[in-house]
Amino acid sequence: HTFFYTEKGLYRCKCEVTDRYRDQQFFYVILKFITDIEKFQRREYYRMNCTMNTYVRQISKEEEICLAKLRKKNFSNDEDYWKCMAKLDASVKNWKEATIIDISGGGARLNSGTQYEKGEQIYMKLSFMRKGLRYEYELLSKVIVSMPLEQKSGVIETRIEFQTITNRERENIIQFIFEEER
DSSP, rough: EEEEEEEEEEEOOOOOEEEEEETTTTEEEEESSOOOOEEOOSOOOOOOOEEEEEEEEEEHHHHHHHHHHHHOOOSHHHHHHOOOOOOOHHHHHHEEEEEEEEEEESSSEEESOOOOOOOOOEEEEEEEEEEEEEEEEEEEEEEEEEEOOOTSSOOEEEEEEEEEEHHHHHHHHHHHHHHHHO
């Protein structure tokens, strides 16, 4: 696909290169459209700017191993199971405060004092009210990027993508966003 950036947004279509040439320091390509031009939206979900308090915690390697064992019910004996459960119970106490800056059905952008590694798995607590009901989720998420903000000393901006989210959880988040925007 070839992408075209315009004042009205991003468009794409399939093209074929029919000619190339150079005019002084500029290079030119002549394209033939193979398909119609269509509007292209990069994001799968609408992203709402907001300010919401949240809590985030990193997942240790031990916890990842225990979660994998728990999913597969792969324990050598009862003692192995209880050791894993104790590790999981201890890790749940390591929550750190953060602020959600924007959110969508697919992920969020947060500010905190912690920098994470790209690809790292973290949990984010999400809590919101919708139609008089409180929704609370602990969402396993993957870090897309995490970097210090130049204009705010000590603040790290982290973008995350929700990993193990049910359709019902995602739908509730999307409905919350639409109701807030309205």
